[in-house]
Amino acid sequence: MGASARAGGAESAEVTALQAALAAENAAIYGYGLAGAQLSGGQLTAARQDWTVHRIARGTVSAMIAERGAQPAAAPVAYRPPFPVTSAGAAASLAALLEDGLVTAYLGLVGRDALALRAFGAQQAQAAAIRAAFWRGGTTAFPGLPASALRTPRFG
């Protein structure tokens, strides 16, 4: 009983982390639609490619949730962007923000015990970080990690 209760707890923690990744994928699918309306040329092509990638990932993550006997949470009908998306610059900022959210969500999977989940989470986090760097036009040292997760280096 003790062992199976622990296994059940680990499984539900996995489902919670997968639902967070699914929510971030759903937000990205909606957000790229919004961003695409402001983009043209190469940026529009990139946004369409990323939108397709996120639709595929949504299917993958939904299947992983269902495999664990849970119901993939439905996406909200609409999202309110954190700022008005009325220019190409704002559209790129929104895409970078959505990808940041995905990196964080997938690092949540890396924090689980199952190695397969860690490996999947790490691969997805890398892919999202590369897209975030594209839309932002620069790289960061710790994609997806909140400042609170980083320790102040000790000197001495």
Next chain:
Amino acid sequence: MTEWLTLTRAVPRRRVLAVSAMMMPLAATASCGVPDPLAPPPGPSPSVRALLAAIAAEQALLGSYARVLAAYPGLAGMVHPFRAQHDEHLAQLKGRLIIPPHVTPPPPSPAPQPAHRPASARAATGLLASYERAAAAAQLGRLGAATPSLAQLLASIAASEATHAVALAALNPASG
């Protein structure tokens, strides 16, 4: 056995008793699977070994940047953001390492040595891109041994290195 009997006969009985009492805990621990106090201290845990390997890898990568910049100083400005982010990675990883005073940390493993000076600045940034890609892939190999919190840090660093690889590969420095 004979030697033991000879010994007991040779020393006063009180001293034999004292020695036996001293030996008893050792005999008991040997038979019960309790940690042996005479065994050498256990080596670092798998997670600490993963952390040490990640630190060595960051040091190796910084060494590669130093060598490439020695050959092509003109690239310094272009690759500065990546190098600075590696300094941040190293500081963060080292901040997680607590070394007991009696333990000597292993020396950093040698950085990958290019067979010869890259033929051009473009080849040099391409070389750094390939090191970054390899470093990101190696981080993923360390995830299984790491604690959840260290695994998340290593995966984030790997993601950063993957973005460096893409950015470096896209650079088109003037040859020189």
